Amino acid sequence: MQSFKKVTGVAAPLDAANIDTDAIIPKQFLKRIERTGFGQFLFYDWRYEDGKEKPDFVLNMEPFRNAPILLARKNFGCGSSREHAPWALSEFGIRVILAPSFADIFHNNCFKNGILPIVLPEDVIQFLFDQAEAQPGLKLTVDLESQTVKGHDGFEAVFEIAPYRKQLLLEGLDEIGATLRAEEKITAFEGSHKVFYPALATANSVDSNS
Amino acid sequence: MGKTLYEKILDRHLVSEERDQPSLVYIDLHLVHEVTSPQAFEGLRIQNRQVRRPDLTLATMDHSIPTRNRSLPVQDEIARKQVETLVDNCTDFGIKLYDLKSANQGIVHVIAPELGITQPGQTIVCGDSHTSTHGAFGALAFGIGTSEVEHVLATQTLKQYKSKTLAINIKGDLPRGTTAKDLILAIIGQYGHDFATGYVIEYRGDVIRNLSMEERMTVCNMSIEMGARAGLIAPDETTFDYLKGRGYAPSGSDWEAALTEWKTLHSDENAQFDLEIEFDAEKVTPQVTWGTNPGQVAGISATVPTPEELPQAQKRSAEKALQYMGLAPGTPITEIQIDKVFIGSCTNSRIEDLRKAAAIAKGRKVAERVEALVVPGSQLVKKQAEAEGLDQIFLQAGFEWREAGCSMCLGMNDDLVGPEERCASTSNRNFEGRQGKKARTHLVSPEMAAAAAIAGHFVDVRQWPAKEQEGVMV
Numbered sequence: 001m002q003s004f005k006k007v008t009g010v011a012a013p014l015d016a017a018n019i020d021t022d023a024i025i026p027k028q029f030l031k032r033i034e035r036t037g038f039g040q041f042l043f044y045d046w047r048y049e050d051g052k053e054k055p056d057f058v059l060n061m062e063p064f065r066n067a068p069i070l071l072a073r074k075n076f077g078c079g080s081s082r083e084h085a086p087w088a089l090s091e092f093g094i095r096v097i098l099a100p101s102f103a104d105i106f107h108n109n110c111f112k113n114g115i116l117p118i119v120l121p122e123d124v125i126q127f128l129f130d131q132a133e134a135q136p137g138l139k140l141t142v143d144l145e146s147q148t149v150k151g152h153d154g155f156e157a158v159f160e161i162a163p164y165r166k167q168l169l170l171e172g173l174d175e176i177g178a179t180l181r182a183e184e185k186i187t188a189f190e191g192s193h194k195v196f197y198p199a200l201a202t203a204n205s206v207d208s209n210s
Numbered sequence: 211m212g213k214t215l216y217e218k219i220l221d222r223h224l225v226s227e228e229r230d231q232p233s234l235v236y237i238d239l240h241l242v243h244e245v246t247s248p249q250a251f252e253g254l255r256i257q258n259r260q261v262r263r264p265d266l267t268l269a270t271m272d273h274s275i276p277t278r279n280r281s282l283p284v285q286d287e288i289a290r291k292q293v294e295t296l297v298d299n300c301t302d303f304g305i306k307l308y309d310l311k312s313a314n315q316g317i318v319h320v321i322a323p324e325l326g327i328t329q330p331g332q333t334i335v336c337g338d339s340h341t342s343t344h345g346a347f348g349a350l351a352f353g354i355g356t357s358e359v360e361h362v363l364a365t366q367t368l369k370q371y372k373s374k375t376l377a378i379n380i381k382g383d384l385p386r387g388t389t390a391k392d393l394i395l396a397i398i399g400q401y402g403h404d405f406a407t408g409y410v411i412e413y414r415g416d417v418i419r420n421l422s423m424e425e426r427m428t429v430c431n432m433s434i435e436m437g438a439r440a441g442l443i444a445p446d447e448t449t450f451d452y453l454k455g456r457g458y459a460p461s462g463s464d465w466e467a468a469l470t471e472w473k474t475l476h477s478d479e480n481a482q483f484d485l486e487i488e489f490d491a492e493k494v495t496p497q498v499t500w501g502t503n504p505g506q507v508a509g510i511s512a513t514v515p516t517p518e519e520l521p522q523a524q525k526r527s528a529e530k531a532l533q534y535m536g537l538a539p540g541t542p543i544t545e546i547q548i549d550k551v552f553i554g555s556c557t558n559s560r561i562e563d564l565r566k567a568a569a570i571a572k573g574r575k576v577a578e579r580v581e582a583l584v585v586p587g588s589q590l591v592k593k594q595a596e597a598e599g600l601d602q603i604f605l606q607a608g609f610e611w612r613e614a615g616c617s618m619c620l621g622m623n624d625d626l627v628g629p630e631e632r633c634a635s636t637s638n639r640n641f642e643g644r645q646g647k648k649a650r651t652h653l654v655s656p657e658m659a660a661a662a663a664i665a666g667h668f669v670d671v672r673q674w675p676a677k678e679q680e681g682v683m684v
Binding site: 016017018020022023026027028030031032033034035045074075078079080081082083086101102103104105108109112113162163164175176177179180182183185186189190193195196197198199200201202205206207208209210 | 223225226230231232234236238239245246248249252253257259262264265266267268273274286288289291292295297300301304305306307308309310311312313314326327329332337338339352353354355356357358360361364365366367369371403404407408434437438439458459460464467468471503526527530589620621622639641642643644647648
């Protein structure tokens with residue numbers, strides 16, 4: 001996985017609460033079997049009309065077209081569990097999302113894809129929205145090691161992150177590999193754990209019997 | 211101090227705990243579908259890893275598949291590739307798959323319960339947010355992303371932080387003419403779309419005890435629409451009666467052993483929840499969403515709200531929602547005209563849902579300009595409905611009768627709501643673009659959807675002529 005240390009860049013203000021993963025990546029793009037190719041469809045219905053860019057959508061405007069930081073409102077990423085949402089954001093170039101709160105599954109998915117979701121108090125987020133509107137070119141620096149967001153005129157905010165998640169991002173850790181290294185614990189657990197249904201898989205695993 | 215149901219289930223699945231780390235939690239059942247799994251299997255192949263427990267893994271096809279002409283190959287080329295990829299992956303890794311032709315195919319959250327695979331006390335995951343449905347059995351069930359799907363395939367475990375616990379104590383009885391769907395929509399409406407973020411909910415109280423298993427699934431299904439990690443209902447005789455005799459449910463001495471364990475699955479009297487709220491069921495009315503998240507909902511006798519009159523925090527979202535929905539503040543909900551009706555989805559596509567909708571539709575006709583669709587949740591539900599003659603009631607009334615799948619809930623196939631068309635839908639999400647680009651979704655119960663199909667606009671089912679309902683009631 002892509003590691004994360006420090007990012008500097010403009011923050012694109014996406015001014016709506018409860019932005020759901022259907023908006024981030026609409027369903028018609030979920031049929032791909034690859035992990036890539038989703039960035040072009042990010043926020044598709046907001047970014048495009050009849051195949052053309054909508055000039056009033058923030059990510060179609062300078063200086064936000066290549067923003068590595070997204071500034072958002074509460075409950076960002078709610079709804080569907082589709083990891084296609086962070087895949088699309090990451091491929092588009094978003095590395096950090098700042099919001100007052102995130103939906104649980106999306107928040108979790110970000111850490112698996114080198115995206116840092118940062119929760120900041122509502123008034124701090126509002127300050128950053130105001131600043132992005134007044135002086136759109138201002139850059140922020142997000143440093144994971146020191147857990148800080150720094151900006152213009154001495155702006156500095158400290159954020160919380162679980163130690164494990166911090167390590168995961170800093171090192172770009174292979175979580176499955178790490179779990180498998182402690183496989184004997186899983187085997188020991190299975191020795192005394194029981195489920196009350198018969199094995200699902202059989203010799204002929206695909207059932208097409210009508 | 212006593213333990214909550216959530217803590218009891220979690221404790222029984224702890225593989226390991228370390229300081230400053232999420233716990234490693236064992237997964238009893240992993241449900242897989244075509245949309246969120248291909249990249250996970252690809253990941254396994256790249257790393258040369260195996261599926262640890264194919265015997266605890268079940269796959270089906272539901273999201274992107276067509277609901278008609280099943281004898282033909284899937285027409286959408288990219289969807290066909292996705293479906294074929296699932297067949298290849300299940301074949302290669304030895305995973306049980308109920309494919310498009312299987313008599314057991316259906317929406318993943320409909321088939322696991324009806325086959326008796328979903329059971330109390332289990333940990334259940336799926337790459338789908340509505341996995342919370344299975345919490346109705348007292349199973350800890352939640353949606354995960356594709357990276358975690360891969361983690362579960364490879365290790366049968368997940369790294370989990372402990373959630374906070376929220377008890378929703380529901381008092382009173384549901385008034386006549388209201389349903390489990392109205393109950394959960396009313397709760398989300400009162401507390402908001404993100405109220406339960408970070409929590410596992412336990413639904414408690416007499417109302418819950420009196421709900422059938424299918425109604426409990428409707429309630430738990432929409433826990434995610436409040437932001438909850440999972441929703442739980444402690445198992446009881448209703449749960450055990452539902453499970454007994456189902457294909458994958460235990461039998462004989464195994465049944466007795468299971469029952470002994472299942473009966474311990476309740477929150478202790480002195481258990482402490484992080485948060486407890488009381489909700490009065492008596493005031494629930496038939497609900498209709500007017501906005502673009504499930505918390506933007508009103509009773510059938512209400513009017514579309516005026517954003518200026520809402521609390522400051524809700525005002526801007528409401529303005530944006532009404533603009534998208536093409537609704538004027540102050541419009542009576544009963545005057546909202548509809549173009550489409552969708553009865554289906556993992557929220558409301560089970561046999562009881564179809565019976566209730568059929569009772570409303572019987573002997574009537576769908577309004578002239580309305581297109582109405584009934585999509586059973588599984589092929590078994592479809593078969594049962596046909597045995598009861600429900601398909602004929604729907605067809606004679608002018609509804610379409612389809613094959614099982616997610617269908618118009620998210621419109622990944624060609625079951626779409628057109629731009630600016632208005633749909634009365636028994637599904638779970640009224641997000642912008644969910645049912646189609648610029649589509650306008652109103653979430654309702656199956657009864658309300660059927661009545662709206664016939665009237666052409668929303669109507670209060672509590673005033674639906676009672677005589678008409680007697681014919682097919684069970």
